[in-house]
Every structure is written in structure tokens, then in C-alpha cells.
Amino acid sequence: MRNEQGSEERRGSAQDVTYRWLKGHIAGLPRQEGSFLTEVGVAEAAGTSRTPVREALLRLQAEGVVQIVPKKGAFVPPISDSEVQAVMQARGLVEDWCVRQVTPIVEGLAEDLDRLVTEQEDLSEDPVAFIDCDRAFHRTIVRRAGNQVLADFYESLRERQVRMGLHAVASAEDRVRTVLDEHAAIVSAIRSGEAERAAHAVSAHLASTLATLNLPAIVDWGSHAGGSGPVVAS
Known part of the structure; x- marks a missing residue:
């Protein structure tokens, strides 16, 4: 019984290591080019066996990061400029409305976000964990707005955001520090209770x-999200 449990733990650990390796590797691939990954190639590069590679690829397929093609491998699809624009524009609309709702009324939100910023800073050397924490930061604001329909829609964008976020962190030397500073500015604005200031901080970050x-940034009108001025969605 103990041997079986230990085997399962080692297998889970190998899958997690491979999963994180794959995410980091995919982040470094050219965004506008498609690429194929093979189980054998990944196993050799990650220093693991093919079983955790297969499991990690299935996990990534479920997240929408790769597409498994029988007898060929896992295809990492390109991300076009138009797809980035569309996804980030949708994010901007949702996050603008949500941050305006939570800023004047939600108690304890600033403190919760402060903790996430601190956690994210501790993860600055781990791009995958950093992006996971980044997503938790934004998800917290959206969920606390109390609109489950918007929260579910926002979550549906998650798969598309993963690779975009990893690519953004990997492609800019000082991006990690910039993200932390921008998140801190959002928290400060929420703590002030000024909805317009908070919405502006979110727009500037995106x-x-x-x-x-x-x-280029996309400019929408705040009236679509209940505001009165231009909102930069990204």
C-alpha cells in the first residue's frame, strides 16, 4: 500500500515538473508561429519519462494551450494579433466594470490583493507561478464584484490568457517589476475608494x-462598462 502511494506521489511530482517545464518552454516560443512537440523530445529535454510528458500534455490540452494530434505530437497553435486584441479587449470591459463595483463597497479586498502582490513578488523568479498568481489577482477583483455571469465569462478567457501572459513576462526584461508596481497602484486606488481612479489604474496596467x-492599445468608451470616460482595454 505504501509503495503504491509513494509511486503515485512520484508520478504526480514528475507530471508537475514536466507540466511546469512545458509551460516555460511554450512561453518562449514565437507567439505568431505554430510548433509541434513530441513526447520523446520533451522527455529528453525535461529529463523525465514519456508517461508524465503524456499526462502533462493532456493537462495542457484541457487548458487550451496545446492541441494533441494523433501520431504527430502536440501542436502549439499560433496566437494572432487579432486574437490578442479580442481577448484583451474583453478583459478590459469586464475588469473595468468589476473594479468600479468593488472599489467603494467591498471590505477587505485591498488587504487580500496586498497579500497576492506580496506572494507574487516572492515568485518573481518563477514565470509560471508568477502568472498563476497574476491571474489570481485579477480573478479576485472580478469575483468580488458579485456577478457570476461575468465571472464565468472571464474564466472562459483563462486558457487564452495563459500563454499571452507568459510570453509578456518572458519577452520584457523588467516586466515582472512593472507588473508588481502596476498591481500595487491598483490596490492603492481601490483602498482610496475612488472608483474612477481604480478603473484608470486597471486600464493603464492592461x-x-x-x-x-x-x-497598440484599444480604446473603448467607459459608457459600455458603466463609466463616463475612455477606457483603454488590453
Whole structure:
């Protein structure tokens, strides 16, 4: 019984290591080019066996990061500029509305976000964990707004955001520090209770993400999200 349990733990650990290796590797691939990965190639590069590679690839397929093609391997699809624009524009609309809802009324939110910023800073040397924490930061704001329909829609964008976020962190030398500073600015604005200031901080953060991906910012009108001025969605 103990041997079986120990075997399962080692297998899970190998899968997790391979999963994280794959995410880091995929982050470094050219965003606008498709690539194929093979179980054998990944196993050799990651220093593991093919079984955890297969399991990690299935996990990534479930997240929408890769597409497994029988007898060929796992295909990492390209991410077009138009897809980035569409996904980030949707993020901007949702996050603008949500941060305006939570800023004046949600108690304890700033403290919860402060803890996530501190945790994210501790993860600055681990791009995959850093992006996971980044997503938790934004998800917390969206969920605390209390609109389950918007929260579910926002979560549906998650798969597309993973590789974009990893690519943004990997492609800019000082991006980690910039993200932390921008998150701190969002927390400060929420703590102030000024909804307009908080919405502006979120917009500035998302616009800088698009700039990191070498794409122009998209300007929407805040009236779509309940505001009164332009909102930069990214």
C-alpha cells in the first residue's frame, strides 16, 4: 500500500515538473508561429519519462494551450494579433466594470490583493507561478464584484490568457517589476475608494501589457462598462 502511494506521489511530482517545464518552454516560443512537440523530445529535454510528458500534455490540452494530434505530437497553435486584441479587449470591459463595483463597497479586498502582490513578488523568479498568481489577482477583483455571469465569462478567457501572459513576462526584461508596481497602484486606488481612479489604474496596467506584446492599445468608451470616460482595454 505504501509503495503504491509513494509511486503515485512520484508520478504526480514528475507530471508537475514536466507540466511546469512545458509551460516555460511554450512561453518562449514565437507567439505568431505554430510548433509541434513530441513526447520523446520533451522527455529528453525535461529529463523525465514519456508517461508524465503524456499526462502533462493532456493537462495542457484541457487548458487550451496545446492541441494533441494523433501520431504527430502536440501542436502549439499560433496566437494572432487579432486574437490578442479580442481577448484583451474583453478583459478590459469586464475588469473595468468589476473594479468600479468593488472599489467603494467591498471590505477587505485591498488587504487580500496586498497579500497576492506580496506572494507574487516572492515568485518573481518563477514565470509560471508568477502568472498563476497574476491571474489570481485579477480573478479576485472580478469575483468580488458579485456577478457570476461575468465571472464565468472571464474564466472562459483563462486558457487564452495563459500563454499571452507568459510570453509578456518572458519577452520584457523588467516586466515582472512593472507588473508588481502596476498591481500595487491598483490596490492603492481601490483602498482610496475612488472608483474612477481604480478603473484608470486597471486600464493603464492592461495597456502596458499590450505594449509589451508590441500591440497598440484599444480604446473603448467607459459608457459600455458603466463609466463616463475612455477606457483603454488590453
